[in-house]
Amino acid sequence: xxxxxxxxLAGLVLAGCTxxxxxxxxxxxxxxxxxxxxxxxDDTGFEIPRNPRAIQRAFVEVIDRVEPVxxxxxxxxxxxxxxxxxxxxxxxxDQPANAFQTxxxxxxxxxxxxxxLIADARNRDELAFVMAHEAAHHIAGHIERQQRxxxxxxxxxGQLAGATGSDVGVAQELGAALxxxxxxxxxxxxxxxxxxxxxxxxxxxxxxxxxxxFRVPDPGDMFLGTHPANADRIAAVxxxxxxx
Numbered sequence: 001x002x003x004x005x006x007x008x009l010a011g012l013v014l015a016g017c018t019x020x021x022x023x024x025x026x027x028x029x030x031x032x033x034x035x036x037x038x039x040x041x042d043d044t045g046f047e048i049p050r051n052p053r054a055i056q057r058a059f060v061e062v063i064d065r066v067e068p069v070x071x072x073x074x075x076x077x078x079x080x081x082x083x084x085x086x087x088x089x090x091x092x093x094d095q096p097a098n099a100f101q102t103x104x105x106x107x108x109x110x111x112x113x114x115x116x117l118i119a120d121a122r123n124r125d126e127l128a129f130v131m132a133h134e135a136a137h138h139i140a141g142h143i144e145r146q147q148r149x150x151x152x153x154x155x156x157x158g159q160l161a162g163a164t165g166s167d168v169g170v171a172q173e174l175g176a177a178l179x180x181x182x183x184x185x186x187x188x189x190x191x192x193x194x195x196x197x198x199x200x201x202x203x204x205x206x207x208x209x210x211x212x213x214f215r216v217p218d219p220g221d222m223f224l225g226t227h228p229a230n231a232d233r234i235a236a237v238x239x240x241x242x243x244x
């Protein structure tokens with residue numbers, strides 16, 4: 001039973017954390033903050049000029065500033081953990097705006113972005129907050145915690161199925177899925193809180209960065225949903241930022 005549970009986990013763990021796709025139809029937030037006038041926004045609300053070179057430059061600048069802060073926090077909070085983040089870009093143009101955190105086969109933490117998310121960012125603060133949020137998932141050990149929850153769910157459901165004569169395999173798959181999702185909303189809020197600290201220490205405005213939530217479809221309080229309501233996420237960022 002344990003071997004099957006671990007096999008079920010493979011697909012769950014490698015998925016890491018993903019963000020819901022952005023709502024392209026929603027109106028962008030108005031620029032705010034001390035550096036709002038540094039770049040004149042165009043009529044679509046973007047402050048990063050809409051050309052590939054400028055977008056690439058902004059993304060590299062965010063990496064250069066956020067990555068060392070995230071790695072320092074990782075080493076401080078979890079001594080002995082692999083804190084050498086690898087930043088990757090999924091350059092498939094058909095992929096929606098998304099970001100994720102996972103771990104490669106060597107144990108190195110990976111933060112991935114789709115081209116659409118990078119291009120959709122209104123400003124550097126949004127890119128920085130997303131990167132800090134994903135780094136926070138690794139620092140908090142969310143993939144490992146998700147794996148333990150999924151394993152426990154698969155075992156418990158498998159045992160119940162065996163005792164009642166039900167299909168053990170199906171029950172284990174359901175248990176693993178439910179276990180993996182059991183604390184996902186709390187994990188997202190934890191990552192939002194720690195991501196706020198990392199983004200701020202890197203010199204970005206986390207409140208401004210979290211404005212992308214206004215363009216993410218609100219999951220509300222969906223049963224077995226993986227992400228908390230947008231209002232809860234923004235409130236978490238505001239609470240932490242107020243104490244910085």
